[in-house]
Amino acid sequence: MKVPFLDLKLQHQAIRTEALAALADTYDNTRFCLGRDVEEFEKTFSTMFGHPRTLGMNSGTSPLHIASLCGGFGPGDEVITTPFTFASSCWGISYVGAKPVFVDIDPDTWCVSPEAIAKAVTPRTKGIVVVHIFGQPARMDEIMAIARQHKLFVVEDCAQAVGATCNGAPVGGIGDCGTFSFYPTKNLGACGEGGAFVSRHPTVMDRAQLLRVHGSPKRYLHTEVGFNFRMDGFQGAVLSIKLKKLAGWTARRRAIAAKYRAGIKLAGVQLPAVPAYGESVWHQFTLLHPQRDALRTHLEKCSVGTDIIYPGPMHRQPCYASLGYKPGSIPVAEATSAHCISLPIFPELADEQVDHVITSVNTF
Numbered sequence: 194m195k196v197p198f199l200d201l202k203l204q205h206q207a208i209r210t211e212a213l214a215a216l217a218d219t220y221d222n223t224r225f226c227l228g229r230d231v232e233e234f235e236k237t238f239s240t241m242f243g244h245p246r247t248l249g250m251n252s253g254t255s256p257l258h259i260a261s262l263c264g265g266f267g268p269g270d271e272v273i274t275t276p277f278t279f280a281s282s283c284w285g286i287s288y289v290g291a292k293p294v295f296v297d298i299d300p301d302t303w304c305v306s307p308e309a310i311a312k313a314v315t316p317r318t319k320g321i322v323v324v325h326i327f328g329q330p331a332r333m334d335e336i337m338a339i340a341r342q343h344k345l346f347v348v349e350d351c352a353q354a355v356g357a358t359c360n361g362a363p364v365g366g367i368g369d370c371g372t373f374s375f376y377p378t379k380n381l382g383a384c385g386e387g388g389a390f391v392s393r394h395p396t397v398m399d400r401a402q403l404l405r406v407h408g409s410p411k412r413y414l415h416t417e418v419g420f421n422f423r424m425d426g427f428q429g430a431v432l433s434i435k436l437k438k439l440a441g442w443t444a445r446r447r448a449i450a451a452k453y454r455a456g457i458k459l460a461g462v463q464l465p466a467v468p469a470y471g472e473s474v475w476h477q478f479t480l481l482h483p484q485r486d487a488l489r490t491h492l493e494k495c496s497v498g499t500d501i502i503y504p505g506p507m508h509r510q511p512c513y514a515s516l517g518y519k520p521g522s523i524p525v526a527e528a529t530s531a532h533c534i535s536l537p538i539f540p541e542l543a544d545e546q547v548d549h550v551i552t553s554v555n556t557f
């Protein structure tokens with residue numbers, strides 16, 4: 194039996210008729226940039242948070258850039274964040290000339306550690322970029338308490354965690370703003386690039402809306418230097434269709450994760466934690482194992498696709514060499530990168546495939 198790490202074709206075959214009809218309507222009516230399809234998606238997406246507004250954008254990186262500007266981050270400012278992440282969660286900090294300050298992660302959920310954040314706060318600290326990694330919610334209550342104490346602006350990068358909750362609250366609606374990616378491989382994926390920005394502060398939403406389209410409150414008036422971060426109409430149309438399926442897909446991811454958690458019995462393996470304070474949406478199901486590479490080779494022989502996410506933490510990437518982090522300076526993140534291996538987890542996996550993954554892991 195073959196189990197691919199990810200197969201996007203199955204999901205797109207399942208919604209093909211509905212998606213192509215919606216795309217044809219967008220095409221026939223030339224609603225290419227923003228427009229009704231995007232507005233309808235934004236409206237439905239907002240209901241998840243009880244926020245009045247969402248801003249659809251052209252990627253998950255663009256709202257991170259806008260978040261940094263809305264947080265007032267700039268040269269001379271420090272922004273605390275996690276090194277165990279996809280690169281782009283750091284880019285927003287760097288784009289505006291602020292300095293990312295990397296701190297360690299919790300050893301069980303692999304999200305940024307509130308204790309580590311508290312220790313890293315200095316008079317120059319301006320904000321925190323939290324990443325809900327692999328769909329796991331970070332400990333937002335503690336992070337928000339630190340932020341309140343030091344008046345820090347909190348960005349939640351929810352690219353991997355659409356629908357995850359922390360003490361009943363959806364991630365993205367807890368911090369000062371939340372950012373989402375609809376890159377095709379995410380839990381909610383567009384047929385191309387896409388992203389979104391939400392904030393519970395109306396003034397932040399106004400500024401973000403301005404920045405999204407050329408700093409322009411009305412046609413040919415530009416009150417600040419802005420961007421072209423518009424979502425295109427085709428993505429809005431497809432995302433509205435997929436958003437209706439998201440709860441079902443998330444339930445299936447949770448069922449697969451539960452099967453893995455119950456079935457995997459391998460000496461030396463560390464399973465992902467199920468935090469008591471929140472609910473994961475299982476963007477990845479990642480294990481730690483001291484012989485990760487050998488385990489990966491074994492799984493390959495069993496026709497089980499895996500991935501190493503992420504093989505190198507951000508504080509050790511060449512692009513941040515000038516920050517001067519030495520090997521061993523952020524130990525939990527480094528050990529996690531050295532020992533992590535992600536198993537297939539996507540809603541279309543059949544139970545027999547999940548069983549095959551479990552058996553394959555257990556026979557290592």
Ligand SMILES: *Cc1c(COP(=O)(O)O)cnc(C)c1O
Nearest residue numbers: 252253254279281282352374376
């Ligand atoms: C995917 C991802 C992003 C960026 O999204 P793009 O849409 O590719 O720009 C940002 N942060 C994290 C944690 C991600 O996984």
